Amino acid sequence: MKRYMNRHPLWSLIFVAAGFVLIWLIFAIWPPELIDLIGKKKVFVNALFNGITLGGLYFLVASGFTLIFGLMRNVNLAHGSLYLLGGYIGYEVSDLTGSWVLAFPVAFIAVGLVGMLLQVLVFRHLDGQDLQQTLITIGISIVVADVLLWIWGGDFYQILAPDFLSGPVETFIQTGVKRSSGEPIFLKYPAVRLAILFAATVIGVGMWLILNRTRIGMYVRAGVDDREMLAASGVRVQLIFVCVFGFGAGLAGLAGVVGGTFQSIAPGEDMRFLLSSLVVVIVGGMGSIPGAALGAVLVGLAEQFGSVYMPTYSVVLTFLIMVLVLAFRPKGLMGRG
Amino acid sequence: MKFWALTFAATSVAAGVLTAGAASAETLKVGFLATLEGTYTILGEDSQRGFELAMKQAGYNIAGRDVEVFIGATDASPESALRAVRKVVEQDGVDIVIGPLSGSEGIALRDYSKTQPQVTFINGISGAQETTLVDPSENFFRFNMDGAQWGMGLGDYVYNEKGYKTVATVAEDYSFGYTNLLGFALDFCTAGGEITERLWVPLGTKDFASIIAALPDDVDAIYLGLGGGDAVNFLNQYLQAGGDANLIGGTIMVDGTVLSSKGRAKEVLIGTPSSGPQADTWDDANWQKFVKDYQDAWAPEDRFPSPSLLATGYFNSTNAMIQALEAVNGDLSDGHEAFRAALKEVVLDAPNGRITLDDNRQAIGSNFVTEVIDIGGGELATRLVKKIDNVNQTLGISAEMFAEIGTPSRETPECKKWW
Incomplete structure (x- = not known):
């Protein structure tokens, strides 16, 4: 941090200033001129929060994707199918048991096992053969999509959030004052989205801690840097591969339950989330967890701000970000140069 | 193994050709x-x-x-x-x-x-x-009938009977969304109503949270022209955000496909006026x-x-x-x-x-103005409010005048008294 500030004083200043402007925009009561210029504060703050929570969902999917790529150089194009499978499993569990919370561990474990199978049966035999991996995983994703369609049909499934998370909560952020009484109006925000943001943050921080503070994390990081050397020093690399693959797949399954709660689960979602994961890791930098977090939030914000402030071009916005990143930092924002 | 698979494939193709050939005459x-x-x-x-x-x-x-x-x-x-x-x-x-x-x-x-x-x-x-x-x-x-014909009568009903004078709209950004809204808007604006804002969302939108936040709160009602999974997603997130405005439904918004979806979200639709080619609980024998x-x-x-x-x-x-x-x-x-x-x-x-x-x-054909009711057992259906017969494509006005309104789009029709 300090080193960055010393090396890039101008950029640091810009970032700090932008941070202060953002904090002011969130907490201050907007003057009428600003409202005339960019609309109501409620819309802005909501788009900001929605972008971040949507980013939380994208992060859950993309972090597994980027972890698998970073460690094993496996481009798993069936990652979206794992997301969809997790969503369906989560729906069945919460529908059968009535427990929303239970859906998460079940989806995580079940999809994680599928991921481990994939690693053992497919990827282990295709080490270093990028083109074969790509084609085979595309093939698997098509087969899985059809099998899921066969089992669950084309319906829309929604995983119901428990009662204490349905409906909005009042936050402490003031969006305006009532014209009649002068009482402050506080921002209301869906409780379930806050819960999801909280969970994504916990998982993200947890992953960072495991990677940077534990022995297993050390193996994984060493494997990312130099696989052969790690194997040569007596670490059972294949076992680590299977575990990381299972964990990454499990995260996608977990994300499926999250996505099924505040959006919905249906055929086609697999490709949508595969595409968004690709965009996220390209923007963030392949193989980097903080990069995935940054990329996910950027893509989420672009979608939500785009949908309110420039609806016609909101789809383009995401890809515009990708183009800019590729043009100026081809390795991604957090990718190693 | 491979051989058997191939033979099997070849036989089934041949069988397919044979049956098709034998049956094609009549x-x-x-x-x-x-x-x-x-x-x-x-x-x-x-x-x-x-x-x-x-x-x-x-x-x-x-x-x-x-x-x-x-x-x-x-x-x-x-x-x-x-x-x-x-x-x-x-x-x-x-x-x-x-x-x-x-x-x-x-x-x-x-x-x-x-x-x-x-x-x-x-x-x-x-x-x-x-x-x-x-x-x-x-x-x-x-x-x-087309989407505009399905909108016939709804605008007049919500303005005069429900007393909604100002409305904001959210609808799918494609030809049917435009056409369906046109039918409502012509009627509503001619009756004296005002459409303050028109929001358009791409077909297949999943996350409506920011659109929901952008809905104005100083209007009498919100017109929803969504359908299928989008409608269900919208209602779910609308409920999560604590929305409680008066709603007006586009034709496929309050259709059986949405009214029988799983979950609580559809309940916000109870009492919502809408219009379309049928009323679920109509007592006509046919x-x-x-x-x-x-x-x-x-x-x-x-x-x-x-x-x-x-x-x-x-x-x-x-x-x-x-x-x-x-x-x-x-x-x-x-x-x-x-x-x-x-x-x-x-x-x-x-x-x-x-x-x-x-x-x-x-x-x-005939167009039906309806309202969503709870028919018990958690099931929702539409109830007939008014039936309008002989609705033609120009909605009963002359072809020249109808052409003046223009082809439905994001901005068309203009909200004014048309007749």
């Missing part, structure tokens, strides 16, 4: 197109039930000719409709196509039908205005018979509690085809000439009122 080949993928999947599935019900009632035999059905799955995009229709027309060689379901698909099929004069196209339920009003095609027939036939044909878990407008629409289109085919004794050998003449003359005694065609081969 069978009538019908292509069926509907959205069996994407946002409108459940709508497509119910439309298929409507089609099959009409076919079952005819015993899959029309004027002595056995019917062979070829299914094309689309996803509401015009490209997918073209892909599916090319498959059934150019590969399977069908005589008649029934479909499509969604607005922009209809426009694509109208253009395609001009390149295939040997095939007759009967629209499924797609409701974009352009399909039959602008540059219509000689061999394209539509036995359902309608009640159709509902009963539909309910008897499938087990409760394989269908909706009562047919959605998609099922009704495809049921009517298929019956129109059957009626015209019977009039010409199933004879299509004159390049469909007699068949098409008979189609034009069809007077369809449909479950949702009498349907006839105008000079553009577009339906004139």
